[in-house]
Amino acid sequence: MPIKVLSAEVAHKIAAGEVVERPASVVKELIENSLDAGATRISVEVRGGGLQLIRVSDNGAGIPAEEMHLAFQRHATSKIEALDDLESISTLGFRGEALPSIATVSGVTLTSRPSSAVDGAFIALTGGGIVEEGKRGCPPGTSVVVRGLFSNVPARLKFMKSPATEAGRVSELVAHYALAFPEVAFYLLVDRRTAFQTPGGSTQRDVLAQVYGRETAQAMLDATGDFAEIGVSGLVSPPSLSRASRSYISIFVNRRWVQSRMLSYAIEEAYHGMLMIGKHPIAIVNLSLPPRDVDVNVHPAKSEVRFRREQDAFGAVQRAVRAALTDSARGGPVPPVGPLAAPGGDRSFERQLAPVEPVQPSLLGPSGAPAPRPALPILRVVGQVANTYIIAEGPDGMYLVDQHAAHERVLFERLKAQAAKREVEVQGLLDPLAVQLTPRQEETLKCDGEALAQFGFAIEPFGDRTCLLRAVPAVLKGRSAAEAVIDLLDSLDQGTAGSDLVEPIAITLACRGAVRAGDTLTPEEMREMMRQLERTSSPRTCPHGRPTVLHLSSSRLEREFGRQP
Ligand code: ADP
Numbered sequence: 001m002p003i004k005v006l007s008a009e010v011a012h013k014i015a016a017g018e019v020v021e022r023p024a025s026v027v028k029e030l031i032e033n034s035l036d037a038g039a040t041r042i043s044v045e046v047r048g049g050g051l052q053l054i055r056v057s058d059n060g061a062g063i064p065a066e067e068m069h070l071a072f073q074r075h076a077t078s079k080i081e082a083l084d085d086l087e088s089i090s091t092l093g094f095r096g097e098a099l100p101s102i103a104t105v106s107g108v109t110l111t112s113r114p115s116s117a118v119d120g121a122f123i124a125l126t127g128g129g130i131v132e133e134g135k136r137g138c139p140p141g142t143s144v145v146v147r148g149l150f151s152n153v154p155a156r157l158k159f160m161k162s163p164a165t166e167a168g169r170v171s172e173l174v175a176h177y178a179l180a181f182p183e184v185a186f187y188l189l190v191d192r193r194t195a196f197q198t199p200g201g202s203t204q205r206d207v208l209a210q211v212y213g214r215e216t217a218q219a220m221l222d223a224t225g226d227f228a229e230i231g232v233s234g235l236v237s238p239p240s241l242s243r244a245s246r247s248y249i250s251i252f253v254n255r256r257w258v259q260s261r262m263l264s265y266a267i268e269e270a271y272h273g274m275l276m277i278g279k280h281p282i283a284i285v286n287l288s289l290p291p292r293d294v295d296v297n298v299h300p301a302k303s304e305v306r307f308r309r310e311q312d313a314f315g316a317v318q319r320a321v322r323a324a325l326t327d328s329a330r331g332g333p334v335p336p337v338g339p340l341a342a343p344g345g346d347r348s349f350e351r352q353l354a355p356v357e358p359v360q361p362s363l364l365g366p367s368g369a370p371a372p373r374p375a376l377p378i379l380r381v382v383g384q385v386a387n388t389y390i391i392a393e394g395p396d397g398m399y400l401v402d403q404h405a406a407h408e409r410v411l412f413e414r415l416k417a418q419a420a421k422r423e424v425e426v427q428g429l430l431d432p433l434a435v436q437l438t439p440r441q442e443e444t445l446k447c448d449g450e451a452l453a454q455f456g457f458a459i460e461p462f463g464d465r466t467c468l469l470r471a472v473p474a475v476l477k478g479r480s481a482a483e484a485v486i487d488l489l490d491s492l493d494q495g496t497a498g499s500d501l502v503e504p505i506a507i508t509l510a511c512r513g514a515v516r517a518g519d520t521l522t523p524e525e526m527r528e529m530m531r532q533l534e535r536t537s538s539p540r541t542c543p544h545g546r547p548t549v550l551h552l553s554s555s556r557l558e559r560e561f562g563r564q565p
């Protein structure tokens with residue numbers, strides 16, 4: 001094909017795609033504009049996941065009527081003039097791309113009034129072109145309404161997830177801006193229902209209580225530090241409080257919410273040896289450093305930054321978090337903590353997470369699923385090592401079985417079979433248990449509640465982002481049901497909407513319900529576990545794909561002991 005210059009329309013749509021990826025990216029740009037305009041109250045509304053309608057209103061500086069059309073011109077901004085200004089940038093926006101990009105892929109109406117002006121004005125655009133403008137009475141501040149996002153870009157529309165998922169991302173985003181700007185009041189309305197609200201003029205810990213629940217907020221440790229002109233502040237979870245997903249780590253650089261693998265890693269490194277494999281901390285970490293030391297212009301959506309002195313940034317974060325953790329381990333200044341956290345020294349952290357409970361014989365009750373082929377020979381149990389591994393003898397040598405992984409496999413297959421027949425054993429709770437949810441978890445519960453019910457969960461909405469747990473699968477007997485629900489909602493959130501949820505739910509439940517490393521098992525329990533493992537369809541791996549069994553063959557043993565020439 002010969003080289004051709006793209007038409008303005010095509011070029012603009014392509015450029016818009018970089019800034020506006022989904023409804024949450026529109027909300028992000030609009031909130032940033034409101035914050036840059038000095039707003040102290042910002043309300044956000046979405047309908048139909050934001051594809052139908054997004055509205056962001058603020059009480060900020062407003063836009064003079066005669067400048068309104070400029071706001072929709074490409075590379076028009078009031079925030080910088082020259083390239084050098086980026087060295088001292090203190091606003092969130094600066095590219096002058098957001099409003100024109102949004103207008104290219106939707107219908108936008110902007111209404112605004114600077115407080116000094118008597119009248120307000122509005123401008124309406126569709127597909128990037130102005131369709132109407134004029135005067136309009138309104139309170140001081142700015143309101144942007146976006147309708148029919150991507151309705152003129154069918155290719156992009158196809159990539160949208162369910163409205164509930166998109167709304168969940170918006171909730172998550174608003175929660176993060178509320179965390180970064182606790183002095184600002186945020187209000188989020190999803191499908192005409194209040195989803196989230198902060199009062200403004202509060203602290204990050206207060207906002208965190210809104211987002212992750214009061215207990216979590218109380219348990220969080222203060223992390224602060226100063227290193228090489230980099231100030232670090234924030235809240236990090238004690239090692240006894242962790243989550244199965246990395247998405248509870250939030251990083252703000254000069255109050256900009258950014259994704260940074262490097263800094264996430266720095267935070268997790270600080271917890272080295274304190275968390276179980278697969279567990280991640282909850283952390284809100286704020287970095288403040290001279291604007292010239294950080295390049296914010298590396299990503300069209302400004303969600304990534306580059307540090308001039310990466311090593312220093314890494315070190316500053318790691319030290320501050322580590323110091324918070326060691327202080328708390330030494331019994332340093334810890335705020336009053338809820339029941340989720342417990343005091344303790346270094347090595348006891350794992351045990352706090354995984355309370356040692358006697359295994360219930362019922363957990364190892366008979367399995368209904370007959371194995372199609374014996375992929376594991378009949379094993380004779382010899383004993384238990386470190387309360388973690390079962391030693392067994394087979395026809396060809398010795399077998400070491402990871403008791404947790406093996407039990408996970410057994411429970412996983414049993415749960416899957418029972419769920420298919422809707423016969424999962426249920427345990428009713430005498431006292432219903434209230435569980436605090438994040439906005440995102442609440443959306444996930446709305447989407448996937450049906451699938452959870454199939455596994456015997458009876459969960460009712462209880463308002464104020466709390467749900468009531470009335471019954472749980474019996475496999476969770478003796479376990480923390482609240483933590484299991486939170487784990488489940490987080491793991492479901494990472495899958496794609498509409499896909500089969502039976503597997504991910506069964507995996508999480510099996511993991512939660514299985515005996516743990518450290519649990520003492522009786523010989524009878526071990527024998528029963530081996531019988532059941534032998535009958536599973538894939539006895540050699542746990543549902544996560546890790547091995548359940550290590551085999552030391554007779555010939556290998558002979559070789560190792562020099563019994564063979
Ligand atoms: P940028 O934020 O990068 O400058 P935008 O396209 O997001 O570019 O906005 C263009 C301009 O419109 C801003 O520079 C600002 O002057 C004005 N503007 C946009 N939103 C608001 C708002 N909520 N309040 C006041 N001014 C705004």
Ligand code: MG
Nearest residue numbers: 029033093098
């Ligand atoms: Mg902007």
